[in-house]
Amino acid sequence: MATLKQVAAHAEVSVQTVSNALNAPHRLRPDTLERVNRSIELLNYRPNRNARSLRTSAVELIGYCVPNWPNQTHLVMDQFLHALCAAAERTGRHILLFTAPPGVDGMPVYDDLHARRLVDGFVLSQTETHDPRHGWLKEQKIPFISFGRVWKETTQPGPWVDVDGAAGSAMAVRHLHEAGRRRIAFLSWSKSSGLAEDRLGGWRKACKELGLPTSGLAVRCREDSITEGARATAELLDADPFLDGIVALSDILALGALRELGRRGLTPGVDVGVTGFDDSPLADVVSPGLTSLRQPMDDIAAELISILTDPDGPPDASTERLLHPELVIRGSSAPG
Amino acid sequence: MATLKQVAAHAEVSVQTVSNALNAPHRLRPDTLERVNRSIELLNYRPNRNARSLRTSAVELIGYCVPNWPNQTHLVMDQFLHALCAAAERTGRHILLFTAPPGVDGMPVYDDLHARRLVDGFVLSQTETHDPRHGWLKEQKIPFISFGRVWKETTQPGPWVDVDGAAGSAMAVRHLHEAGRRRIAFLSWSKSSGLAEDRLGGWRKACKELGLPTSGLAVRCREDSITEGARATAELLDADPFLDGIVALSDILALGALRELGRRGLTPGVDVGVTGFDDSPLADVVSPGLTSLRQPMDDIAAELISILTDPDGPPDASTERLLHPELVIRGSSAPG
DNA sequence: CTGAAAGCGCTTACAG
DNA sequence: CTGAAAGCGCTTACAG
Incomplete structure (x- = not known):
């Protein structure tokens, strides 16, 4: 393993100059720079990061x-x-x-x-x-x-x-609305989650703006599982047979919704539109694929x-x- | 940020002694060690890892x-x-x-x-x-x-x-056999995967040992997706209506099997036993839960x-x- | 533009 | 058991 010193000796310059060639090349005359770079190449020199960090007290x-x-x-x-x-x-x-x-x-x-x-x-x-x-x-x-x-x-x-979770939910609501959905529910988590309240708020606001109902259409799930998503969906469908859209707080809950729809002979995307959150790998691997809000x-x-x-x-x-x-x-x- | 030198000064010993207190405490007299440790505590000293690594040329x-x-x-x-x-x-x-x-x-x-x-x-x-x-x-x-x-x-x-993938598949086969299954299929990937061949081999060997059929019961999926798992399961069930067990190379393929069974009105675990591989988070979140081979x-x-x-x-x-x-x-x- | 020198904070033979 | 000193491989004022 070559060191700065060896490179300097090889290029017949001081160590300072080699260091500059690496960290501030503009300070060198072009011909010196080239000579140093040739030596670096030739000796396959790589600066030791520990020495650098010790000196600069930044470990990167x-x-x-x-x-x-x-x-x-x-x-x-x-x-x-x-x-x-x-x-x-x-x-x-x-x-x-x-x-x-x-x-x-x-x-x-x-x-x-x-x-x-x-x-x-x-x-x-x-x-x-x-x-x-x-x-x-x-x-x-x-x-x-x-x-x-x-x-x-x-x-x-x-x-x-x-x-922006609120903006995400709103996008999902508007997307379902454009596809003709008029009774759009929201699958949420517990009230104590700031993230859940944010996304829930976006759903509510978008529904209000579009003149869609929200009352009785938000359900809270006890945990983030397919089972809970299915249970909540069943609850919604039992209470409102005309439900035609579901915005879920997570892909997992949305998967639960898909399963409950399937169980009832309803076709996701045809009878009821469903969206999830996060665009997890699952969204692309189920069929029909799950519409979801991708985090950039x-x-x-x-x-x-x-x-x-x-x-x-x-x-x-x-x-x-x-x-x-x-x-x-x-x-x-x-x-x- | 205190340094070794400062600790040494505070404890009235050499830096070498402080270093030893940290890296080879047995070399110090108990009373010296205690004094040094008190100074370390008091000054809230933490050894700089970069300096250490530079010296020892091990970055850990x-x-x-x-x-x-x-x-x-x-x-x-x-x-x-x-x-x-x-x-x-x-x-x-x-x-x-x-x-x-x-x-x-x-x-x-x-x-x-x-x-x-x-x-x-x-x-x-x-x-x-x-x-x-x-x-x-x-x-x-x-x-x-x-x-x-x-x-x-x-x-x-x-x-x-x-x-040991082969041992895993064999465990799954024996488990299904004990539950009374007699026609156990295997969902695999392409032949070019060493991992797939290993697990497939374990299934075949275990079936042979138990006197179970294997001919026509191994299907290769084109990719690791729920859709492919479902397709392969459909193929198997069409060809062999008495199929009662499926060992899948992955949880994803197993999920596909579960879906196809559901679609045909068959109950996983009752009509057909299904196992996956990896015990991914999905295995526990679907219903029925997916039996799977956990990697330790x-x-x-x-x-x-x-x-x-x-x-x-x-x-x-x-x-x-x-x-x-x-x-x-x-x-x-x-x-x- | 270039060089000699100090120093970052440790560890480790070596000597006492 | 303890201490004085060299050195790990860099960077960076400072001087020329």
């Missing part, structure tokens, strides 16, 4: 806590991680994975990783309603960026990027990394980015 | 390439990553994520990460039949360990950990990390570990 590594919630599967996690890595790499950085206990119990792990200079900062996801991590990190002045809002009544304890993962990741690594210093709490989901239309809402 | 970071294959979703990736992280952390290491083009085109990325000392070695997964990465890394003498075999005719180009992720991860970080030096190609899957029984094979 971003911490991400890999979630472990058996009961809430993150079906689009591989997409998110891939996008996050790719975005980090575009700035010469990488993602360091770690595990930590949920909530505030995990914070010493974050603190330790930062203090020992294994990472420069953190990307938080799986943000929970009233998530305590953000406030803690802010307190410790540890740089971070959140994917997802904390949904506190007061201001957000830090910068965030999120997808590449844009989300790019914003997260760009805010966290802003050269003007660590982000403050006023940085907010609300991105729009994209409706991916499949057979469950529009037979074709 | 393991590279893992985050897969991006849209057409083959890795439904258990979050489980795998969590297990891998946790296992790495038990040895004081962490996982560094990166992206790379598939196949041999990605190898310069691996080489660069290793040469620049961002990682000590790699964990490979999503191993493909005749995967070229293993041979390349071996050639470059870059430490790695593979989850999954390359399925070359010749010897493996490196150490690996894998799950924690054991796999522990073996991977233990082999890769063996203190006796980097692993050689002769290290092999074949772990057993576990049959998780749900309603699709045994109505409860």
Whole structure:
């Protein structure tokens, strides 16, 4: 493994010049630069990142806590991680994975990783309603960026990027309305979820604007499962035989709706239009395909990394980015 | 941020002694050790990892390439990553994520990460039949360990950990046989997949041993989708109305089988027993639940990390570990 | 534009 | 058991 010194000796310049050739090539005369680059090539030199980091005290590594919630599967996690890595790499950085206990119990792990200079900062996801991590990190002045809002009544304890769930639900409602649906229900979760309330609100608002009924058409599911989605759908259909549209808070709940429709001999996309959220791999693998609201993962990741690594210093709490989901239309809402 | 020097000054010892207190506490007299530890605590000292790595030239970071294959979703990736992280952390290491083009085109990325000392070695997964990465890394003498075999005719180009797919299929067959099934089919993939041939072989062998028929009972699916699983199941049922068991190569194919059974008014677990592979989150979220072969992720991860970080030096190609899957029984094979 | 030198924060023979 | 010193491979004021 060649070092800077060896390259310098080979190119007959000082180490400083080799370092500049790498980090500030404009400072060198073209012929010197070329000579140095030839030596770098020839010796197959790669700068040692640890030495660099020790000197600059920046490791160019971003911490991400890999979630472990058996009961809430993150079906689009591989997409998110891939996008996050790719975005980090575009700035010469990488993602360091770690595990930590949920909530505030995990914070010493974050603190330790930062203090020992294994990472420069953190990307938080799986943000929970009233998530305590953000406030803690802010307190410790540890740089971070959140994917997802904390949904506190007061201001957000830090910068965030999120997808506009209300706008997503509204898009789904308008799409179903255009397809002729007039009684559109909403499958939700518990009231305590900020995310659920956001998406529910978008459904209600869009229905009102289009003059569609909402009363009795929102059902809360106890958990995010196919079974619960099917149960809620059964409840809706029993109460309202003219129901012709279902906007579900998640792909899993939507899959439950599809199953209950099938059980009753109703054809999704023909008798009842159904939409989900997240455009998980399942949406494309069922038949009919599930219309779903795709989170723009590449844009989300790019914003997260760009805010966290802003050269003007660590982000403050006023940085907010609300991105729009994209409706991916499949057979469950529009037979074709 | 306190440094070793400051701690030494505070405890009135040399830096060497503080370093020893951290890395070789047995070398200190108990009273010295206690004094040093008090100073460490008081100053909230955390050793700078970059300085350590520069000195020891070990970064304690393991590279893992985050897969991006849209057409083959890795439904258990979050489980795998969590297990891998946790296992790495038990040895004081962490996982560094990166992206790379598939196949041999990605190898310069691996080489660069290793040469620049961002990682000590790699964990490979999503191993493909005749995967070229293993041979390349071996050639470059870059430490790695593979989850999954390359399925070359010749010897493996490196150490690996894998799950015994043949044993898994055999377990599924015996389980269905015990439940009274006598005509058990197998849903497979293309012949070119070593993994598929392994699992198919286990099914055939177990059937033969139990005196069950196999002729015409293995179907190859063109892709890993619910639709293909359903199509293959339809083909099987059309050809053999007495079919009463289906062992599927994947949970996705098994889900297709469940759907086709439902479509024909047959009840999974009652009329036909069905099993899948991987125990993905879907298996538990459908109804009836899908009986499936769980890969022992924690054991796999522990073996991977233990082999890769063996203190006796980097692993050689002769290290092999074949772990057993576990049959998780749900309603699709045994109505409860 | 280029070079000699200090220093980032550790670890580790070596000597006492 | 403890300490003084060299050195890991870089970057960066500073001087020429």
